[in-house]
């Protein structure tokens with residue numbers, strides 16, 4: 001095995017730096033606008049992972065000075081009830097951002113709900129208008145996780161121009177917008193998914209590898225091109241040999257760190273940037289809405 005050890009991409013540190021900047025921006029804008037920015041995170045049911053993420057988002061809001069208008073609904077909440085809540089939040093001048101935490105219970109139709117959100121308040125970047133703007137390369141609110149990955153790559157001065165980038169996963173939340181953002185930055189993109197034959201052959205030429213699957217150990221050192229940049233978006237909770245619960249990504253960290261040039265850890269990599277880009281989008285929406 002080679003002895004090279006990848007440079008770690010520290011998402012936690014960059015997230016803290018950006019949060020401080022956002023906090024300063026809010027302090028500056030608030031006297032002119034007359035109110036703080038507001039974010040409403042809607043969560044339905046009692047999925048413990050979702051509850052933990054929502055708490056993390058609300059904690060981060062409080063830290064930078066964003067008011068939370070979050071609501072937690074019981075599992076049996078109906079589609080109509082949620083549509084009414086979204087309609088009210090769309091009208092509420094104090095609310096700059098609305099996010100529906102996914103996944104939703106099976107009886108609810110997430111796509112229809114996301115379509116109800118005012119695109120100017122769609123801080124998750126999942127409304128068809130914002131996804132369409134991304135496809136066209138127009139300015140708009142961008143999906144938080146891929147936006148956070150792009151910000152990390154920029155911070156570490158990782159050039160994308162003409163590079164081979166492989167994205168594993170094609171969800172509307174991560175994989176597809178990720179690939180479009182890399183394309184916008186002039187990378188040559190390949191998107192792999194469950195039906196892709198021989199993942200190892202697809203990945204082996206990747207200068208930039210982004211995985212967003214949710215399968216621990218999917219990416220091993222043998223699959224990775226030496227010197228590649230590896231960004232691990234996957235998050236799974238596993239119980240280790242000592243019976244402890246911990247979070248792991250899709251990448252076999254201990255082997256891949258000997259092959260890659262740059263690598264994101266889990267936790268402390270992409271996760272904190274997702275939350276920070278949500279705050280960033282909320283502040284962007286706040287300053288844009290107040291100019292109208």
Ligand SMILES: NC(=O)c1ccc[n+]([C@@H]2O[C@H](COP(=O)([O-])OP(=O)(O)OC[C@H]3O[C@@H](n4cnc5c(N)ncnc54)[C@H](OP(=O)(O)O)[C@@H]3O)[C@@H](O)[C@H]2O)c1
Nearest residue numbers: 145169170171174193194212213214233234235270271274
């Ligand atoms: N760090 C963060 O901030 C953050 C944010 C969001 C999500 N996540 C994590 O990222 C992971 C993905 O999230 P998601 O919402 O995109 O999940 P998702 O909707 O379940 O999508 C998973 C994707 O992985 C593909 N896939 C599954 N098995 C595969 C395999 N063996 N080989 C290649 N592709 C495979 C699926 O392909 P098909 O389309 O063919 O089914 C699908 O496109 C999860 O672990 C999630 O917890 C992290």
Ligand SMILES: Nc1nc(=O)c2c([nH]1)NC[C@@H]1CN(c3ccc(C(=O)N[C@@H](CCC(=O)O)C(=O)O)cc3)CN21
Nearest residue numbers: 053056100101102103124144267268269271272274275
């Ligand atoms: N509408 C919506 N938007 C999202 O961005 C979103 C969802 N739903 N549903 C769940 C996924 C998963 N997301 C996230 C967001 C933050 C972290 C995060 O902060 N991870 C930390 C560790 C947190 C912990 O210790 O529990 C990390 O360091 O990776 C992870 C996943 C965001 N996601």
